[in-house]
Amino acid sequence: MNIIVTGASKGLGFATVKAFAEDTDHQIIAVSRNRKLLDQLKNECLEKNPQAKVFPLALDLVSSDLLMELLPFVRQHFQSLDILINNAGLLINEPVTELSDADFDRIFDTNVKTVFKLVRDLKPVFSKGSHIVNISSMGGFQGSVKFPGLSLYSASKGALAVFTECLAEELKAFGISVNCLAIGAVQTEMLQEAFPGYKAPLNPDQMAGYLKEFAQTGHHYFNGKILPVSLSTP
Numbered sequence: 001m002n003i004i005v006t007g008a009s010k011g012l013g014f015a016t017v018k019a020f021a022e023d024t025d026h027q028i029i030a031v032s033r034n035r036k037l038l039d040q041l042k043n044e045c046l047e048k049n050p051q052a053k054v055f056p057l058a059l060d061l062v063s064s065d066l067l068m069e070l071l072p073f074v075r076q077h078f079q080s081l082d083i084l085i086n087n088a089g090l091l092i093n094e095p096v097t098e099l100s101d102a103d104f105d106r107i108f109d110t111n112v113k114t115v116f117k118l119v120r121d122l123k124p125v126f127s128k129g130s131h132i133v134n135i136s137s138m139g140g141f142q143g144s145v146k147f148p149g150l151s152l153y154s155a156s157k158g159a160l161a162v163f164t165e166c167l168a169e170e171l172k173a174f175g176i177s178v179n180c181l182a183i184g185a186v187q188t189e190m191l192q193e194a195f196p197g198y199k200a201p202l203n204p205d206q207m208a209g210y211l212k213e214f215a216q217t218g219h220h221y222f223n224g225k226i227l228p229v230s231l232s233t234p
């Protein structure tokens with residue numbers, strides 16, 4: 001399958017690319033801003049599977065023109081796109097009174113606007129039967145326990161969830177399914193910074209295993225769904 005994973009330089013995205021790269025029949029474009037970490041990811045994949053096909057692309061998804069900088073790269077490597085995992089994300093943990101307008105823009109640009117841009121600009125290359133998986137959070141899941149400091153982050157993840165529902169309706173005519181996973185705590189840098197000392201029940205490799213499976217088969221059972229994937233909250 002032809003796969004794009006955003007936010008691939010660390011945490012869940014890094015582990016997800018590694019999981020897909022174990023299988024020789026997958027080709028993965030791995031996107032984030034940090035070229036060095038993406039090269040490290042490619043090397044780790046090749047160590048595990050010398051036939052791994054990982055194509056790193058250093059790109060700031062917020063500021064880039066994706067039609068100019070991503071679409072040609074995708075066309076160069078893929079005939080069409082089967083899976084897009086919108087995993088790149090930003091969390092700022094601050095009380096609402098401490099958050100600036102710029103913080104608002106950074107959070108919503110990273111967690112919502114980039115997904116809008118990716119789906120809009122990659123639309124011509126999605127295959128019939130393709131699957132877009134948006135990575136949301138339990139913080140953005142209606143009725144879940146909420147935490148002080150995460151207001152904008154959680155609101156952006158809630159927006160991503162509703163965007164998923166709407167996208168699925170629009171894209172079903174083209175054979176493209178869209179689902180949203182509201183994930184619980186996974187032991188990554190983002191979690192460590194937001195909740196220092198907290199020990200998550202899952203490591204990135206464990207969640208990546210589920211994500212790999214869901215991205216390939218989940219759209220045979222779900223479309224336009226917001227699914228909580230959580231052993232705990234957060």
Ligand SMILES: NC(=O)c1ccc[n+]([C@@H]2O[C@H](COP(=O)([O-])OP(=O)(O)OC[C@H]3O[C@@H](n4cnc5c(N)ncnc54)[C@H](OP(=O)(O)O)[C@@H]3O)[C@@H](O)[C@H]2O)c1
Pocket residue numbers: 006007008009010011012013031032033034037059060061062063086087088089090091110135136137138182183184185186187188189190191200
């Ligand atoms: N960890 C958890 O407990 C948890 C819980 C619920 C939801 N989530 C969600 O799961 C996803 C992955 O989280 P994580 O914990 O693995 O976070 P992480 O370790 O902080 O990784 C975030 C990734 O996003 C990339 N990124 C951020 N801004 C970007 C931009 N403008 N352009 C391109 N890439 C960008 C970062 O790469 P660069 O810095 O190299 O650009 C990095 O690879 C996020 O959407 C997060 O909100 C995580």
